[in-house]
Amino acid sequence: MTRLLITVTASLLLCGFGDPSYFSNKRGNDFYKSEQYQNALREYMNAKNAKPGSKTPDYNIGASLYKLGKYDTAAKAFAKAMETDDSKLKKKAGFNRGTSLLKSGKKMEGGEKAEDATKLYEEAVKQFITSLKDDPTDNDARHNLELAMKQLEEMKKKQQQKKSEDQNKKEEDKKEGKDSSQKKKGDQETDKNKKADKKSDEQKESNKKSDQNKTDNKSEEKQPEQMTPEEAKRIFSAIEQDEKDLRKRMKARGSENTPRTERDW
Numbered sequence: 001m002t003r004l005l006i007t008v009t010a011s012l013l014l015c016g017f018g019d020p021s022y023f024s025n026k027r028g029n030d031f032y033k034s035e036q037y038q039n040a041l042r043e044y045m046n047a048k049n050a051k052p053g054s055k056t057p058d059y060n061i062g063a064s065l066y067k068l069g070k071y072d073t074a075a076k077a078f079a080k081a082m083e084t085d086d087s088k089l090k091k092k093a094g095f096n097r098g099t100s101l102l103k104s105g106k107k108m109e110g111g112e113k114a115e116d117a118t119k120l121y122e123e124a125v126k127q128f129i130t131s132l133k134d135d136p137t138d139n140d141a142r143h144n145l146e147l148a149m150k151q152l153e154e155m156k157k158k159q160q161q162k163k164s165e166d167q168n169k170k171e172e173d174k175k176e177g178k179d180s181s182q183k184k185k186g187d188q189e190t191d192k193n194k195k196a197d198k199k200s201d202e203q204k205e206s207n208k209k210s211d212q213n214k215t216d217n218k219s220e221e222k223q224p225e226q227m228t229p230e231e232a233k234r235i236f237s238a239i240e241q242d243e244k245d246l247r248k249r250m251k252a253r254g255s256e257n258t259p260r261t262e263r264d265w
């Protein structure tokens with residue numbers, strides 16, 4: 001998938017013995033070959049500063065950044081290198097830009113910037129299509145194009161699935177909120193009915209007690225006062241004595257058959 005080519009300025013006649021950019025670029029190449037990519041990057045940056053108009057340092061900066069796993073900035077460096085009239089350098093920079101975009105998208109796919117991965121895959125597809133237009137025989141570009149298209153398709157499916165899941169979750173939350181509201185309203189109504197029933201029961205109990213009290217009071221009013229055996233005996237003895245006295249008086253006066261007009265109330 002990856003094809004990184006380092007451009008080395010081989011002719012001293014073109015650069016001149018005293019060209020700082022040439023020597024920085026040469027040191028960078030040495031570090032790059034020994035896999036000291038951070039040191040190589042530093043030297044390529046020095047070469048770029050010494051000769052800002054040159055696109056060769058941009059290409060080599062991109063290559064070092066790619067090796068360091070900084071694919072996003074590598075793609076930008078390769079894009080700058082493509083701004084050249086050198087067709088060979090432009091072709092190599094275009095291929096490596098597409099590869100950097102593809103790797104950058106893969107790196108972002110599982111992180112918080114997953115949506116950005118889709119854009120990177122789209123850019124990679126465009127870049128490899130351009131590379132194949134320039135050179136239809138470039139099998140590496142064709143392979144990377146197929147891979148970029150596959151990654152783009154999978155990413156779009158994941159986004160659609162996530163969108164569908166978010167929509168379902170939103171609808172479920174809305175439904176749960178509605179059910180919760182209805183349940184709360186139902187609970188409030190039930191509590192209200194329970195309170196009303198309790199109040200009614202309390203009122204019934206109160207009325208029952210009141211009726212009972214009235215009944216008890218009435219019973220107390222109607223119930224004659226209890227008499228002790230001693231009192232009953234005394235009253236009975238008094239009645240017998242009064243009857244005896246009455247008979248004695250009637251016997252002394254004679255019988256009276258006429259009724260009395262007076263009422264002895």
